Amino acid sequence: MPARSLRRLLLGWLLAPLLILLALGTLGTVYIARGVAHDAYDKELLDPMLALAQHIVIMGGQPTFNLTPAARDLLLVDAYDNIYYQLSAAHARPIGNLYLPVPAGIGDRALFYDASFSGREIRVAALRIALPDNTSAVLQVAETLNKRDSHMIKILLGMLAPALAIALAAVLLVWFGIRRGLAPLENLQTELAARSHRDLRPVPENHAPEEVRPLVVSLNALLRRLNEAQASQQRFLANAAHQLRTPLAGLQTQVELALRGHLPEHLRPTLAHLHASTVRTAHLANQLLTLARAEPGALPPDAMQRLDLCNLVENAAHEWVPRALEKKLDLGFDMTPAWLVGEPLLLRELLANLIDNALRYTPAGGNITVRCGDLNGVFLEVEDNGIGIPAAAIAKVCERFYRVEGSPGDGCGLGLAIVEEIARIHDATLDISAPDTGRGTLIRLRFPQTHVFSST
Numbered sequence: 001m002p003a004r005s006l007r008r009l010l011l012g013w014l015l016a017p018l019l020i021l022l023a024l025g026t027l028g029t030v031y032i033a034r035g036v037a038h039d040a041y042d043k044e045l046l047d048p049m050l051a052l053a054q055h056i057v058i059m060g061g062q063p064t065f066n067l068t069p070a071a072r073d074l075l076l077v078d079a080y081d082n083i084y085y086q087l088s089a090a091h092a093r094p095i096g097n098l099y100l101p102v103p104a105g106i107g108d109r110a111l112f113y114d115a116s117f118s119g120r121e122i123r124v125a126a127l128r129i130a131l132p133d134n135t136s137a138v139l140q141v142a143e144t145l146n147k148r149d150s151h152m153i154k155i156l157l158g159m160l161a162p163a164l165a166i167a168l169a170a171v172l173l174v175w176f177g178i179r180r181g182l183a184p185l186e187n188l189q190t191e192l193a194a195r196s197h198r199d200l201r202p203v204p205e206n207h208a209p210e211e212v213r214p215l216v217v218s219l220n221a222l223l224r225r226l227n228e229a230q231a232s233q234q235r236f237l238a239n240a241a242h243q244l245r246t247p248l249a250g251l252q253t254q255v256e257l258a259l260r261g262h263l264p265e266h267l268r269p270t271l272a273h274l275h276a277s278t279v280r281t282a283h284l285a286n287q288l289l290t291l292a293r294a295e296p297g298a299l300p301p302d303a304m305q306r307l308d309l310c311n312l313v314e315n316a317a318h319e320w321v322p323r324a325l326e327k328k329l330d331l332g333f334d335m336t337p338a339w340l341v342g343e344p345l346l347l348r349e350l351l352a353n354l355i356d357n358a359l360r361y362t363p364a365g366g367n368i369t370v371r372c373g374d375l376n377g378v379f380l381e382v383e384d385n386g387i388g389i390p391a392a393a394i395a396k397v398c399e400r401f402y403r404v405e406g407s408p409g410d411g412c413g414l415g416l417a418i419v420e421e422i423a424r425i426h427d428a429t430l431d432i433s434a435p436d437t438g439r440g441t442l443i444r445l446r447f448p449q450t451h452v453f454s455s456t
């Protein structure tokens with residue numbers, strides 16, 4: 001069965017019975033209102049009837065009315081309705097302006113009934129009366145239904161208007177009730193939609209209404225399983241990379257030893273090639289391990305500590321200076337204290353990857369500057385005036401294993417992916433651009449205020 005809107009479903013279930021009840025109620029009301037209107041006006045119809053009865057005389061053996069036109073008008077004219085009458089005696093022609101058959105069995109109690117006359121609905125009262133000559137005749141008085149109809153409509157409106165108002169109020173209440181009831185679900189939806197695929201934290205369960213809670217509980221269970229699956233995948237990657245490192249290091253040492261010893265000359269290029277491949281593979285294993293360690297959830301809870309970036313850079317600089325000298329690059333530092341809460345080993349990896357890139361992708365004679373400080377928040381920058389990253393590639397360089405086509409060297413494409421992960425762990429924003437000079441690359445990290453502690 002296709003999914004249906006809860007709101008429409010409930011409204012449907014409410015509206016259909018409501019409408020049926022309303023229709024039945026209207027029918028009932030019409031029936032009752034008609035009865036009430038008849039009761040009220042039937043009695044009034046007796047007045048002209050009794051008045052007419054008193055004006056019957058016998059003339060030439062025939063009953064007739066001795067009424068002046070004025071008296072007749074007074075008796076028979078009504079502000080709202082037409083009044084008709086007819087007197088039917090046994091052996092005489094009926095007199096009056098109402099031409100209706102006389103119902104059988106009329107006695108001396110008035111009989112009221114509905115009929116139609118010259119195309120209109122009328123209400124008739126019939127009564128047998130005694131004539132002055134001791135015979136009897138049936139007197140019928142009828143009136144059109146204008147008064148009764150308007151009376152009935154008033155009653156109908158009086159009863160239906162509140163019923164309609166109640167029905168409308170019920171519909172509105174249900175509509176808003178469902179809206180309110182569903183609001184927590186909508187909040188849940190917004191919260192989930194705003195999340196990144198890495199954010200597998202459980203959803204708060206106590207905000208959800210009771211009926212929705214099982215859903216949220218199951219969702220959280222699923223998130224937990226996903227989290228575990230991701231963690232186990234991460235552990236697998238870290239273990240695999242770790243397991244690879246030892247034999248690769250051994251291999252590298254063996255090849256280096258061989259290269260240093262006596263060697264048939266024709267084997268030397270092959271071994272040199274083998275050495276380069278081994279170094280490259282060992283680097284890849286190291287990068288994979290770093291990446292696995294930098295993934296969310298891989299960090300032990302107490303790993304973050306208060307540290308000064310300035311210090312961190314100074315302690316690691318000796319690793320890069322020889323490479324810079326070798327490549328005739330000017331590696332400069334422009335640093336002021338920059339305290340933050342971070343994971344020192346990961347931050348060092350981040351820096352190592354940025355500087356490694358700058359060293360790799362800046363031709364001899366170029367400049368590399370590392371800056372850090374605290375200017376409206378802690379920042380870290382690595383700027384070079386090397387080959388630069390093509391604008392079209394900037395969005396992709398942080399993808400795992402992505403390398404700009406034709407990039408020199410034998411990188412594996414994980415460096416900036418690692419930088420991005422480590423930045424994410426520190427809630428830092430990573431910005432890759434070209435320096436103002438237009439040449440080279442400027443990579444800037446801004447750490448959030450919440451992680452910044454004053455050094456005093």
Ligand SMILES: Nc1ncnc2c1ncn2[C@@H]1O[C@H](COP(=O)(O)OP(=O)(O)O)[C@@H](O)[C@H]1O
Pocket residue numbers: 353357358361362384386387388389397398402403404405407410411412413414415416417440441
């Ligand atoms: N400082 C830089 N100057 C020029 N290009 C860079 C720089 N840093 C990164 N890149 C480009 O971004 C790509 C991805 O970098 P990275 O993830 O470190 O991978 P790798 O260095 O292993 O190729 C590199 O292939 C390179 O083309």
Ligand SMILES: [Mg+2]
Pocket residue numbers: 353356357411413414415416
């Ligand atoms: Mg790199």
